Amino acid sequence: MRILTKEEAKFIDQWAPTKGHLPLALLMENAGRGVAEAIVTATEEENRSLDVVIVAGKGNNGADGLVAARQLEEWGHEVRVVIPCDDKSGSPLFQQQLAAIEALEIPVLTLADGDVFEAADVIVDGLLGTGLQGELQGPILELLDRMEAHVDTYPDTLLVAIDVPSGLNANTGAVAEGTLGMDLTVTFGAPKQGMCLYPGKSYCGEIIVKGLGFAWETALLDESNEHFPTELITAELIDALLPEREPTYHKGSNGHTLIIGGSDGMIGAPLLAAEAAVYAGAGKVTTVVPSDCLRMLQTKIMPEVMTGSFGNLLHLRMHSSEKQAVAIGPGLGRNEETTTLVKNFMTTTEVPLVIDADALWALGHMDIVGHEFSKRERPVIMTPHLGEFARLTGLTIDSIEANRIEVARQFAIKYQVVLVLKGAPTVVASPDGLVAVNSSGNEGMGTGGMGDTLTGIIASLLGQGLEEVEAAMAGVFLHGAAADFLYETRHVGFMPSEVARQVPYIMTEVVGSE
Numbered sequence: 001m002r003i004l005t006k007e008e009a010k011f012i013d014q015w016a017p018t019k020g021h022l023p024l025a026l027l028m029e030n031a032g033r034g035v036a037e038a039i040v041t042a043t044e045e046e047n048r049s050l051d052v053v054i055v056a057g058k059g060n061n062g063a064d065g066l067v068a069a070r071q072l073e074e075w076g077h078e079v080r081v082v083i084p085c086d087d088k089s090g091s092p093l094f095q096q097q098l099a100a101i102e103a104l105e106i107p108v109l110t111l112a113d114g115d116v117f118e119a120a121d122v123i124v125d126g127l128l129g130t131g132l133q134g135e136l137q138g139p140i141l142e143l144l145d146r147m148e149a150h151v152d153t154y155p156d157t158l159l160v161a162i163d164v165p166s167g168l169n170a171n172t173g174a175v176a177e178g179t180l181g182m183d184l185t186v187t188f189g190a191p192k193q194g195m196c197l198y199p200g201k202s203y204c205g206e207i208i209v210k211g212l213g214f215a216w217e218t219a220l221l222d223e224s225n226e227h228f229p230t231e232l233i234t235a236e237l238i239d240a241l242l243p244e245r246e247p248t249y250h251k252g253s254n255g256h257t258l259i260i261g262g263s264d265g266m267i268g269a270p271l272l273a274a275e276a277a278v279y280a281g282a283g284k285v286t287t288v289v290p291s292d293c294l295r296m297l298q299t300k301i302m303p304e305v306m307t308g309s310f311g312n313l314l315h316l317r318m319h320s321s322e323k324q325a326v327a328i329g330p331g332l333g334r335n336e337e338t339t340t341l342v343k344n345f346m347t348t349t350e351v352p353l354v355i356d357a358d359a360l361w362a363l364g365h366m367d368i369v370g371h372e373f374s375k376r377e378r379p380v381i382m383t384p385h386l387g388e389f390a391r392l393t394g395l396t397i398d399s400i401e402a403n404r405i406e407v408a409r410q411f412a413i414k415y416q417v418v419l420v421l422k423g424a425p426t427v428v429a430s431p432d433g434l435v436a437v438n439s440s441g442n443e444g445m446g447t448g449g450m451g452d453t454l455t456g457i458i459a460s461l462l463g464q465g466l467e468e469v470e471a472a473m474a475g476v477f478l479h480g481a482a483a484d485f486l487y488e489t490r491h492v493g494f495m496p497s498e499v500a501r502q503v504p505y506i507m508t509e510v511v512g513s514e
């Protein structure tokens with residue numbers, strides 16, 4: 001599902017009345033009616049006239065609120081409007097909608113009018129939308145404080161945000177001091193990027209998307225649009241990507257995946273990756289480890305996985321030839337000899353490649369090796385967590401977290417790689433500038449070995465014929481969805497191997513959902 005930045009929302013806003021011949025007031029009418037409809041649907045069971053307070057700022061977010069107020073009154077609800085202060089300044093559409101509200105004699109109040117929220121069933125936050133700048137202050141902050149105090153005393157009051165909760169940065173998901181957690185956020189066209197990122201995601205409550213009255217995607221196809229797209233990875237998206245199997249398929253049709261990793265004391269990592277590759281449907285899986293670890297691996301690994309060992313570059317090249325996908329790094333260790341060896345291998349091989357864990361460490365700074373990757377016919381997939389990504393780029397973890405989507409996008413474009421930047425949420429960035437944000441997964445996944453499992457799933461899907469970016473998106477979604485399935489019965493203590501075991505069921509459910 002496409003998600004939007006504030007710049008894209010603004011682009012749509014400007015395209016509509018100019019190139020689209022659609023007045024902004026028409027979009028606003030659809031948006032405001034969408035909010036009113038969502039409120040009625042959410043309170044349907046009560047089947048009575050509602051007491052609704054619309055809190056409207058002076059931009060177009062507030063103007064949407066005024067449309068909703070007008071609509072709800074027409075439908076027989078008791079409506080009043082609260083604005084931050086008495087002067088009637090504001091955006092042209094705010095002023096126009098306010099004039100309509102006044103003509104209809106819908107009460108317009110300010111904080112000076114005492115307890116404006118008394119007896120409210122629903123409070124609608126139309127203070128600020130995508131136009132938020134800086135911190136919340138003045139009467140806006142005071143209104144939000146009063147709303148919070150009211151909801152603390154009357155927790156049954158339904159709190160509804162228009163477009164985004166006021167104070168939430170629509171691009172980064174950062175929240176200003178004073179932002180309130182909502183029961184419902186009614187957003188327009190598509191969810192805003194910041195609603196899919198933490199902490200913003202936890203402030204939205206249920207997200208309802210309402211249409212603007214035209215296919216806004218057309219606006220973004222305009223040649224003057226220079227914004228790169230961002231998507232949310234959902235079950236529907238993955239459904240379209242997963243490989244379908246013909247009745248005649250055999251193990252040779254489903255790809256041979258190779259996992260290279262392991263070192264003394266870390267044999268579990270390649271084992272977890274290999275077993276996850278089996279569960280994700282690989283036709284054949286082979287794991288190769290340094291010679292001195294081979295016996296240990298063989299005593300522990302499932303019988304479905306073939307094993308072997310390596311000691312030099314020739315071995316790695318031999319093992320990887322005729323494999324449909326190779327993942328390198330899990331548990332590899334950081335001794336100098338191995339580091340040099342795998343770095344030579346990674347920068348000279350053309351096999352479809354997933355680079356994880358200690359193999360990322362072996363690369364050092366990306367500026368030194370990046371040009372080798374950008375020359376490849378097929379991009380490599382890199383799967384760093386924040387710490388590994390910080391080392392590759394020289395950026396601080398804080399600066400990555402503050403804008404993970406854009407940082408990931410620039411990295412993937414610059415080095416022409418598919419980047420899986422792990423975290424909450426994991427994002428997948430592709431060399432053409434697309435970023436996809438994962439929607440599955442949960443906090444129970446914070447266990448050693450979880451990343452090895454992900455690597456195995458991605459490599460398995462790559463081996464089954466998915467393109468790099470598809471394998472990365474499908475892999476992160478299935479991995480998270482498998483953990484979400486475990487989360488239904490417990491919130492801690494998932495083992496990565498258990499997550500891997502759920503993957504076939506999730507794949508069946510997703511593919512079967514057509």
Ligand SMILES: NC(=O)C1=CN([C@@H]2O[C@H](COP(=O)(O)OP(=O)(O)OC[C@H]3O[C@@H](n4cnc5c(N)ncnc54)[C@H](O)[C@@H]3O)[C@@H](O)[C@H]2O)[C@@H](O)CC1
Binds near residue numbers: 028090133136137
């Ligand atoms: N994208 C679209 O196509 C559409 C957008 N619409 C609405 O338009 C909204 C955006 O409208 P605007 O661009 O007018 O912006 P907003 O209404 O979000 O905010 C702008 C106003 O807030 C003030 N402001 C900004 N930051 C502040 C802060 N920290 N403290 C106090 N005041 C602050 C500004 O001075 C200005 O008055 C969207 O969120 C959405 O609700 C809808 O009308 C439908 C169409």
Ligand SMILES: [K+]
Binds near residue numbers: 061163164165
């Ligand atoms: K809002």
